[in-house]
Amino acid sequence: MNYYSTNNPTSKVDFKEATIRGQAPDRGLYFPEQVPVIGDAFFENIEEYSNEEIAFKVIKPYVGSVIQANDLMKLVTETINFPMPLVKVKEGIYALELFHGPTLAFKDVGARFMSRCLAYFTKDRNEKVIVLVATSGDTGGAVANGFYDVPGVDVVILYPSGKVSSVQEKQLTTLGKNIHALEVSGTFDDCQQLVKQAFMDAELNKTLFLTSANSINVARWLPQQFYYFLAWKQWHDKDHPPVICVPSGNFGNICAGMLAHRSGLPVQHFIAACNANDTIPEYMVSGNYQSKKAIATLSNAMDVGDPSNFIRILELFDHQFGELKNKLSSYSISDEETKLTIEEVNRANHYLLDPHGAVGYKALQEYMYSHPGQQGIFLETAHPVKFYDVVEPVINAKVPLPLGMQEIMKKTKVSMKMGVGYEELRSYLLRR
Ligand SMILES: *Cc1c(COP(=O)(O)O)cnc(C)c1O
Numbered sequence: 001m002n003y004y005s006t007n008n009p010t011s012k013v014d015f016k017e018a019t020i021r022g023q024a025p026d027r028g029l030y031f032p033e034q035v036p037v038i039g040d041a042f043f044e045n046i047e048e049y050s051n052e053e054i055a056f057k058v059i060k061p062y063v064g065s066v067i068q069a070n071d072l073m074k075l076v077t078e079t080i081n082f083p084m085p086l087v088k089v090k091e092g093i094y095a096l097e098l099f100h101g102p103t104l105a106f107k108d109v110g111a112r113f114m115s116r117c118l119a120y121f122t123k124d125r126n127e128k129v130i131v132l133v134a135t136s137g138d139t140g141g142a143v144a145n146g147f148y149d150v151p152g153v154d155v156v157i158l159y160p161s162g163k164v165s166s167v168q169e170k171q172l173t174t175l176g177k178n179i180h181a182l183e184v185s186g187t188f189d190d191c192q193q194l195v196k197q198a199f200m201d202a203e204l205n206k207t208l209f210l211t212s213a214n215s216i217n218v219a220r221w222l223p224q225q226f227y228y229f230l231a232w233k234q235w236h237d238k239d240h241p242p243v244i245c246v247p248s249g250n251f252g253n254i255c256a257g258m259l260a261h262r263s264g265l266p267v268q269h270f271i272a273a274c275n276a277n278d279t280i281p282e283y284m285v286s287g288n289y290q291s292k293k294a295i296a297t298l299s300n301a302m303d304v305g306d307p308s309n310f311i312r313i314l315e316l317f318d319h320q321f322g323e324l325k326n327k328l329s330s331y332s333i334s335d336e337e338t339k340l341t342i343e344e345v346n347r348a349n350h351y352l353l354d355p356h357g358a359v360g361y362k363a364l365q366e367y368m369y370s371h372p373g374q375q376g377i378f379l380e381t382a383h384p385v386k387f388y389d390v391v392e393p394v395i396n397a398k399v400p401l402p403l404g405m406q407e408i409m410k411k412t413k414v415s416m417k418m419g420v421g422y423e424e425l426r427s428y429l430l431r432r
Pocket of ligand 1: 248301381
């Protein structure tokens with residue numbers, strides 16, 4: 001399989017090249033040349049396949065021959081080594097729980113797959129690969145965990161001091177080994193700016209092999225298809241495919257689902273659930289794309305005003321707005337509605353949502369009001385404990401920490417403090 005740049009269809013690379021580069025040199029996003037078609041028989045008999053067999057079948061055509069089949073099987077198995085259950089919340093509404101991985105968010109799937117691909121592709125190099133990443137909280141943890149103890153790879157994470165939750169900070173700063181946390185006395189934007197400067201520093205890139213763990217990387221994007229297939233495997237009513245609602249920020253996750261559907265996965269309709277950052281809900285009404293400045297909300301992993309993966313959805317639909325509208329709806333849910341939803345679902349259905357899942361639940365419910373007779377799945381993208389500061393006051397109770405997290409919270413934070421000046425980061429990287 002080859003990938004072209006969304007900025008230039010004639011510039012093509014294979015999966016290995018696309019993974020190592022992350023973004024195309026012309027700043028476009030890599031997109032697969034064809035979408036593989038999976039036959040109906042597979043979907044009818046999906047329950048007979050193991051999760052690993054399903055994931056392997058999905059990803060194999062995208063990877064092509066750049067990873068040997070037995071190695072790819074191992075890689076896929078390590079990627080999905082935690083449960084992703086479909087849980088009934090109430091009549092007609094199901095949660096696909098994607099938070100049972102090591103950092104309690106769905107990003108574990110993409111991060112684990114990408115880290116292992118990168119290690120595979122660079123294992124014969126003498127120099128170390130340095131993965132440089134800025135995080136506002138969730139991404140850093142998943143990336144750090146995905147790369148933990150991966151040979152030949154060093155990870156340097158920049159996070160804004162005092163601006164990530166205590167659970168998130170522990171996930172970034174307590175791993176040790178090849179994971180290094182830089183605590184920047186600034187904002188997330190400062191961190192991102194520093195990382196950008198490092199990538200643009202031609203001198204530095206001559207001496208060091210720097211790469212990013214950005215969410216637009218194909219090796220992070222494509223494996224997110226796995227759990228849409230696993231949801232179908234668990235779906236009880238194969239004669240009536242579900243509506244699928246995805247809490248969305250950068251739109252990588254929902255785009256993976258739509259790609260899976262294009263391969264043949266039965267899905268009735270997709271819903272992109274957004275918070276107050278309503279660039280796409282507005283686009284789906286007007287057909288006119290207008291990026292906005294991000295607004296801070298309770299579901300902060302979705303605070304994106306110019307979602308970078310949306311171009312891939314447009315590409316999938318050949319930029320035909322009418323066809324896209326037939327398959328995708330989008331809703332904007334306020335913080336007030338988010339809190340009310342967490343409270344109500346906890347009280348009436350004894351199911352505890354995190355703020356991102358709550359946005360998903362509410363958007364699904366709105367769609368179902370206007371389209372009666374459907375059944376739906378929303379993706380529960382994070383464990384509520386990651387956002388206990390939001391959730392606990394709403395339900396007036398404590399959210400217990402899962403066992404693995406209790407261990408992490410006891411560990412000592414190790415970080416290096418740093419200012420916002422680029423020279424400091426540069427000399428740190430050169431010292432490594
Ligand atoms: C990153 C994230 C999202 C948004 O996913 P996108 O692929 O960027 O749309 C939603 N929920 C949580 C918990 C996240 O961490």
